[in-house]
Amino acid sequence: MKKSALIPLLLLLFLSAVAQDKGPFLKKMLIEGNDTLLYRILYPMNYKESKKYPLILFLHGAGERGNDNEAQLTWGANLFLDSANRKKFPSFVIFPQCPKDSSWAAIVRGANRSDSLGGFIIPAKEVATRPMQLVMELVNGLVIAGKVDRKRLYVGGLSMGGFGTFDILWRMPKFFAAAFPICGGGNPDKVSIYARNYPIWVFHGGSDPVVPVGNSHLMVRVLKEAGAKVKYSEYPGVGHDSWKNAFAEPDLLPWVFSNKK
Helix, strand or coil: CCHHHHHHHHHHHHHHHHHHHCCCEEEEEEEECCEEEEEEEECCCCCCCCCCEEEEEEECCHHHCCCCCCHHHCCCHHHHHCHHHHHHCCCEEEEEECCCCCCCCCCEECCCCCCCCCCEECCCCCCCCHHHHHHHHHHHHHHHCCCEEEEEEEEEEECHHHHHHHHHHHHCCCCCCEEEEECCCCCHHHHHHCCCCCCEEEEEECCCCCCCCHHHHHHHHHHHHCCCCEEEEEECCCCCCCHHHHHCCCCHHHHHHHCCC
16 A cells, blocks of 8 residues: 555544544433434443432533534543543533534623623523523433432533533522633623532633633632632633643542532
């Protein structure tokens, strides 16, 4: 075989192996009327139906939207697939996928994108976006089915999913035991609804050109003022991909799973 033909073949095999590595995340879908929520779910290692487990909901960013039920695993999935983590922290992990034409939270960009928030405006709409409605229905359904530990439900997300994390917190203010939004933002007027209910660990890159760090500064300040147990990790010089730093934090999963309602 010619070398020129061998290289694409090896690349294809490599990409196939990478895709197969995500195999433990089973492909599922929730159908509600004319709407479908695609999602991947990782079962606890050595899963037993008679036992209840913690659940982590993770919301992806805008770049992973679509309908392939695969792209949402681009960032973060490997953290939960790690054998040591699966053994130490047996849990359900859910990665839903948002369609390309929508978002987890209603986000508006104002004209002044050079301000400290980058022009991001998060309206306090009482009705959630349709993908968020389906996500809430999904996790609530799992709880009702008795599959998960009601006292150990966690949520996190990056970028658009960071906004989604702050959004679901006020929509389900007593549902979770901890949250970890990464490089996102939220509506500060809704913070008082959930601030005292569970700890929150916020992450952001200090040089984020996409979602300015001012969004996290605002939310952290308001959370503290509302009496929340909030941790904040800012990475100087890091851009929008601060999730890489967050996922590398050795205390992230121990901190998440240490919290219980």
